[in-house]
Amino acid sequence: MPSSLKKSVIAVIYGGRSAERDVSLQSGPLVVKGLESKGYQVVAVDLYGESGADPVRQLQEVEFDLAFIALHGGEGEDGRIQALLEMMDKPYTGSSPLACGFAMDKVMTKRFWKGIGIATPxxxxxxxxxxxxxxxxxxxxxxxxxxxxxxxxxxxxxxxxxxxxxxxxxxxxxxxxxxxxxxFVDGPEYTITIIDDVVYPVIGLKASPTHELYDYDAKYLAEDTQYLLPCGLDEDDENELQFLALEAYQSLGCSGWGRVDVMRDQAGVFWVLEVNTSPGMTSHSLVPMAANHVGLDYASLVEKVALNAWHNFGRD
Known part of the structure; x- marks a missing residue:
């Protein structure tokens, strides 16, 4: 039976006023295009896109049934938008307000992981x-x-x-x-996509010689960053890393979808860096890359994320 989401309206919320606004301005339109190509009714909401815009008023003035959050950093990833949507009784993609706020604060996250024995630098x-x-x-x-x-x-x-x-x-x-x-962990970096508690293939990251770190430029601007998929780990090590990533993700109460970043030192020990609860969805982004590796194209990926949120909020 087709989901009632096809008869509903999805608001893709992007933009925002964090330091990651430029990234979100790339993610949002691609998510809109992907959902529209699957036959969904979509309205795009560029939060703070208008000078002096009030985000509460912006969302109140839009008729929608589900929010696809394509905001990155700041209010889009720290739980505030999620809390607002809950008060409006609107389903949304990604984790709860508490989990988002927890994951966004790296210091709080590391204190917690240290306490429960998850390896972090x-x-x-x-x-x-x-x-x-x-x-x-x-x-x-x-x-x-x-x-x-x-x-x-x-x-x-x-x-x-x-x-x-x-x-x-x-x-x-x-x-x-x-x-x-x-x-500093001297070794390779890996990133692991999780959607509806299913762990996707690990991606190995290798910045170009001009980027000592896998930084903002290497992520979104450089054309010579290497993405290793398969990641280069043997089966046992990749399974170990996937288990660790899921454990770290679930320990913070995360749900829906997200991405976990991990380093491996010269002794072969994996160290969890952070969990991203609203991952990038740009042309350079890693979640679409991992999904594509298992046969899930961009449009099917955003549909899957939206449908999971719709069903997880008890909608048919």
Whole structure:
């Protein structure tokens, strides 16, 4: 029996005012196109797209039955939009407000993972201006410095000495008052897509020689970033990594869909970095890549995410 979602209206919410707005402006129109190609009625909502726009009023002025959240970072990924939609009694894609807020805060996430035994790199966290000497007394270079509540590797830098540390701290503070200083894991990076608690094939990431880190430029701008699919791990190691990713994802209460980022050190140990609850859906994005590898094209992927949300909220 066909889903009643075909007779309903899907609002694709994108844009926003976070540092990842430009990424969302790429994701949103592609999601709209994919859903329309599958025969769904779609309305596009560019949050804050109009000068002085009130997001509450924007959503109240649109008639829709399901929200497909294509926002990244900020209010789109920290639970606030999700909470607003719940108050409006509107189903939406992705995790609950609590899970989104939890996953968005890297410091809180790492504290929790440390407590339950999920391997994540050693770290220090600071509210406001960090003290470089305190960092150097507790940790050894190289270090990774991040804003606690940003995504798409925005504001992230590697530091090999005091001068680079000071620079990295100042850049991170441009995006957040809470700073995470993390032990550098020397080894390959992997990302794992999860949709409706099903784990998709692991993708290995390899930035070009011009990008020391898999940073924002490597993710969205560079044309020479390598995506390894198959990822290069043997079957047992890939199974271990998939299990770890699902455990980390579910431990935060995440549901619907998401992406987990992991590093592997020279001893072969996997270290979980973070969970993304509203992954990028651009032409360079990793979730569509993983889905395509198992025969799920872009349009079928966004349909699957939308249908899962529709059914999980108890709609027929």
């Amino acid at each position: 050693a770290y220090l966290s600071f509210e406001g201006q960090p003290d470089s000497s305190v960092i150097e007394e507790s940790m050894s270079y190289p270090l990774i410095i991040k804003p606690s509540r940003e995504g798409s590797t925005i504001g992230i830098n590697k530091a090999n000495n005091r001068a680079e540390l000071e620079f990295a701290l100042s850049k991170a503070l441009e995006y957040d008052s809470d700073i995470l200083v993390e032990e």
